[in-house]
Amino acid sequence: MKKRRSKILYVDHKFCPGCGHGIVNRLVAEVLEEMNEDKGAICAVAVGCSSLMPDTYGVDIVQSQHGRAAAVAVGIKRCRPDNMVFSYQGDGDALAIGFSETMYAAIRNENITVILINNNNFGMTGGQMSPTTLENQRTTTSPYGRDVSLTGKPLDVMKLMGTLDVAYLARGTLTDIKEITKTKKYIRKAFEAQKNKAGYSLVEILSPCPTNWGMTPLNACKHINQVVQSVYPLGEYQGGGK
Amino acid sequence: MEKLIIHRESCKGCQYCIVNCPKEALTMTGPINIAGYMTTEVDADKCITCGICYNVCPDYVYEILEEEAKA
Ligand SMILES: Cc1ncc(C[n+]2csc(CCOP(=O)(O)OP(=O)(O)O)c2C)c(N)n1
Ligand code: SF4
Ligand code: SF4
Ligand code: SF4
Ligand SMILES: [Mg+2]
Numbered sequence: 001m002k003k004r005r006s007k008i009l010y011v012d013h014k015f016c017p018g019c020g021h022g023i024v025n026r027l028v029a030e031v032l033e034e035m036n037e038d039k040g041a042i043c044a045v046a047v048g049c050s051s052l053m054p055d056t057y058g059v060d061i062v063q064s065q066h067g068r069a070a071a072v073a074v075g076i077k078r079c080r081p082d083n084m085v086f087s088y089q090g091d092g093d094a095l096a097i098g099f100s101e102t103m104y105a106a107i108r109n110e111n112i113t114v115i116l117i118n119n120n121n122f123g124m125t126g127g128q129m130s131p132t133t134l135e136n137q138r139t140t141t142s143p144y145g146r147d148v149s150l151t152g153k154p155l156d157v158m159k160l161m162g163t164l165d166v167a168y169l170a171r172g173t174l175t176d177i178k179e180i181t182k183t184k185k186y187i188r189k190a191f192e193a194q195k196n197k198a199g200y201s202l203v204e205i206l207s208p209c210p211t212n213w214g215m216t217p218l219n220a221c222k223h224i225n226q227v228v229q230s231v232y233p234l235g236e237y238q239g240g241g242k
Numbered sequence: 243m244e245k246l247i248i249h250r251e252s253c254k255g256c257q258y259c260i261v262n263c264p265k266e267a268l269t270m271t272g273p274i275n276i277a278g279y280m281t282t283e284v285d286a287d288k289c290i291t292c293g294i295c296y297n298v299c300p301d302y303v304y305e306i307l308e309e310e311a312k313a
Contacts, residue, residue: 001244001291001292001293001306002244002306002307002308003293003296003297003304003305003306004305004306004307005302005305009302012252012301012302013301015300016254017254017255017256017279017300018254018256018258018300019300020300021300022300022301022302023298023299023300026300026302176261176262176298177262177294177297177298180297180298181297210256216257217256217257217258218256218257218258218261221258
């Protein structure tokens with residue numbers, strides 16, 4: 001089976017060893033190429049480790065202010081309805097500071113695709129608590145573990161958006177070849193929804209952040225399988241045709 | 243004939259490829275690269291060029307090409 005590196009991945013990225021961002025970068029690149037949408041694709045990244053992408057990722061990219069990537073993507077899509085437009089954001093970016101922009105793009109069923117890397121923390125800034133941090137998870141800002149009586153419970157964006165009129169919602173992970181293959185299928189379906197003008201699509205990806213979790217990459221994948229997935233179940237939540 | 247190409251300079255030693263290879267064809271026995279990471283080596287007799295290592299590697303270390311078209 002011939003495998004050649006996508007032209008979009010024209011130079012090595014800067015993510016840490018075992019980071020899920022690298023895999024998702026490749027999956028999105030391949031889906032865009034397979035759909036013949038790579039030339040016109042426009043990406044809005046915001047702040048977080050995704051903001052390393054403008055230096056290494058070969059599609060047109062707008063670096064938005066923290067949290068605002070969905071709003072920027074919507075603006076671009078409305079002006080360029082025939083281009084594939086997506087935001088690529090972290091959990092902190094999309095669900096903390098950018099919660100309003102994320103939700104209102106979905107509430108309006110805007111015809112964009114959101115790729116949401118959920119690694120349960122603010123990765124780039126050194127592992128602070130984010131809305132998706134697990135109960136009792138230790139982070140630099142929850143050193144005794146996340147106390148949900150103070151912070152509320154971990155935010156499940158699939159549940160939250162499942163009540164809305166959006167085109168496609170799915171949650172995948174990257175912990176082995178089977179899950180990576182499924183996640184690619186979800187990303188493909190999300191972009192197809194946009195192509196069919198069906199409206200808003202979001203794929204959330206449970207992603208290892210070995211650096212801030214203080215784990216080896218292999219143990220970070222084990223942690224996703226054994227712990228994270230039980231809080232955030234995998235699968236298609238809307239538009240899966242099941 | 244297809245051949246597995248290893249771009250060792252991009253490897254960060256995460257070992258995802260090692261545990262996902264269905265033929266146990268990969269080991270962490272390649273030379274240490276310029277960034278200081280341990281890298282992988284393939285046993286070409288065991289490799290079936292299935293592409294799984296390509297698909298799990300976060301750092302795009304693997305390609306599978308026709309033997310004559312060397313990268
Ligand atoms: C307005 C503003 N506030 C705070 C920051 C600091 N900051 C940089 S990255 C980041 C968090 C990113 O976390 P996430 O979106 O989960 O991305 P990850 O790095 O985990 O992929 C924060 C708070 C900033 N750059 N701008
Ligand atoms: S800090 Fe975490 S999310 Fe950021 S590049 Fe490193 S492993 Fe990836
Ligand atoms: S191509 Fe398949 S068999 Fe060969 S090293 Fe990679 S995963 Fe193993
Ligand atoms: S998956 Fe890639 S980066 Fe990780 S050890 Fe294997 S070749 Fe190196
Ligand atoms: Mg994060």
